[in-house]
Amino acid sequence: MKLHSIREARAAKVAEARTLLSAAETEKRSINPAEQSAFDKIKAEIQDLEGQEARAQFLEDAERRTAGVPVDRARAELEARVSVIDAINAQIENRALTGALAEFNAEQKRQGMQARGVLVPQSLFNETRAAQTTTTAAGIVPEDFRADQFVGLLRNSMVVQSLGARVLPGLRGDVVIPRQATASTAQWLAEGDALTDSGLTFNNITLKPKHVGAITELSRQLLQQANPSIEQLVRDDFINVVSLAVDKALIHGDGVKQPEGLLTAATGTGTLATLDWEALLTVLEGLALKNISPNHWLTHPEVATKLRTTLREAGLPGYLLDGGQMAGLPVAITRQLDKKAGTPATGRLIVGDFTEIFVGTWGSVDILANQFAEGPYSRGAVQVRILTTMDMVPRREEAFTVIEDIAL
Template sequence: MQLAAIREARAAKVHEARSLLAGDKLSPEQQAAFDKLKGEITSLEADEARAQFLEDAERRSAGPLDKARNELHGAVSLVEAIACQVEGRAAAGAVAEYSREIEQRTGKKGVFVPLSAFEARAQTTTSAAGIVPEDFRPDLFVGPLRNSLVMRRLGARVLTGLRGDVVIPRQKTSHVAQWIAEGESLTESGMTFDQLTLKPRHVGALTELSRQLIQQASPQIEQLVRDDMSAVLAEAFDLAMINGDGVKEPLGLLNTPGVQTANLATLSWDTVQAMMLKLGVKNVSPTAWLTSPGAAMKLATTLKSSTAGAGYLLENGTLAGLPVAVTNQVPGKGTSPVKGQIVLGDFTEMFVGVWDSVQILVNPYAETAYKRGGVMVRALMTADVAVRRPEAFVVASDVAL
């Protein structure tokens, strides 16, 4: 029995026993009933003590368990997950423990690393010779330039640890209040609902590592391998969040039905304010702008007005008081000429679902890598994106560049 049910039963027995003592003297039958109730109350008190002990123990253990799980995730080595497959041996340590946990939870077999510990694309010893010798300077490592990753920074909500499809109920319309005259009837109204669904979609990176790099590099190679492959996957996912086609990729913001549109063919303070008004009439408070470098340059070189001393539309990284995120991930629109695109919206209305284990698979026999003494490494992560309220965004796709 649950603790609350035990206490309720005990209280009922106490009340029953007290009612027997209401008279001046107990009859033999009442005495027998009282003795029986006394034994039942004593038994329930023992049950209550045991249930309370277990409840307290569960409460005390919740913190340490989470801490232990976080410590396990932090101890997982991506390089070990790769090296054990290159060397044809079983995974060891934290990698083995985490992979067993995933197998028990999902039934999938393989070598896994948690998303929090994951990040990888690699270098061969030819292109990364500076990280094999003893005089290793990770602080001077120059990584590849990446398109700016902006969507999570703009406030998209991230749901982690998902299993299977995720269905989120969404209210479309609400009740309507009405003023009526004396004797007039109210018109019936009601709420309508639909649903938002996040489905597992897969994004992967395939890259090459040299055997010498895996076997001889200093421990700092772990962070370099993580950082680079992480950037590859994150960049692909960020692009899908913005412009995904909804077929293999998640359906991106720019392709989501119901997103509002605006006209910025003539850039001016008035057209910018008109774009903001579209969200205002929908009771949406925008959090940021999103655009490409070309469109950002046009904003930064367009005056608010012809009045002497007037500022530019984009100044100090803000437009109309809101931050502007700039990335090459925002594509141009059309051809001959290509037009720039600008997005305004409440980016907390975007949901990112992450099924949070990344599977690492090593193929030491891939033909091209094998000839060079390298191995191919494949990393797969599973995630999806959905826009909860499309009307919380407005897009202008006609900015002259």
């Protein structure tokens, strides 16, 4: 019997004994032999229930103190057995989901996830494999699932995330993260002086679900294959379809339909109109004065070329960007950071602590297959829509400095 059931039964017996005694008290008499016998029986039952309660409580406490069995591996094994191709084919063939795919979707629906198509785990798009083979599936089964090392969807192509952004997976609804805005200050006092209140102040940063999706096309012949290499090919195609849009938004996002990108959110600005070593150090000094320790530069390929061909000091060896680093910090180069439009266009450079970025992901990836879309149908192909939900917010906007005046 469960602990709560034992307690309910004991409470009922106590109430029964109280009712028996109350009858005699109301009539202002002692209990008679029959009532005494009934009371003794109830008393014995209460004592027995108290013994059961003590034993059940002991077991619950012991179980609570027992180290739990990690469930990450079991979940990883389930997710690793899910096939993206099977998710598409089940919709094309209009059949019920089976196996690991059915189990995963049932679990997601129990957690409140809704989908127009079929849900597949985000982890399918995160794993790293040294090689693919058509003779074994070992390459797609993780040896050790590390939830603490989770890297979100699209890891291979997301420049911002590769620079250290923190990923918060499996979110539900809006996520509010408290943030300390000001700190207390210490004060030196003379004898009898009173301390001045310098209490902390707080505000919040919020991650809100924002949806990104794309439509791609797969041939029927491709979907009829059933080996790990083709499965990985389909996954990589989905990654490539969505990754550029996500990465672009993390930098240029307007904060309306898209996440608020770094160019919009960052509060620090700098200038490299005069491109020299002293100007670079001035930019870094501005971050140091805010107690920010930057970990990366981010720039466009044309800006990188300019930096690689600009001497640190006239007449002396050494360039501003040398060996992939500038002023001791690594430089990430991507076309995802656009030049600033104008006549002429100027180059952009972002520097900051990219670990101050939170990237949130909601739920799984929704895959909806449409075999009757007009164009793909005529070619014997299948149209596939991919949807995922994410958002990005810097924990501290002052952790980044944006420079937009580099002459090219």
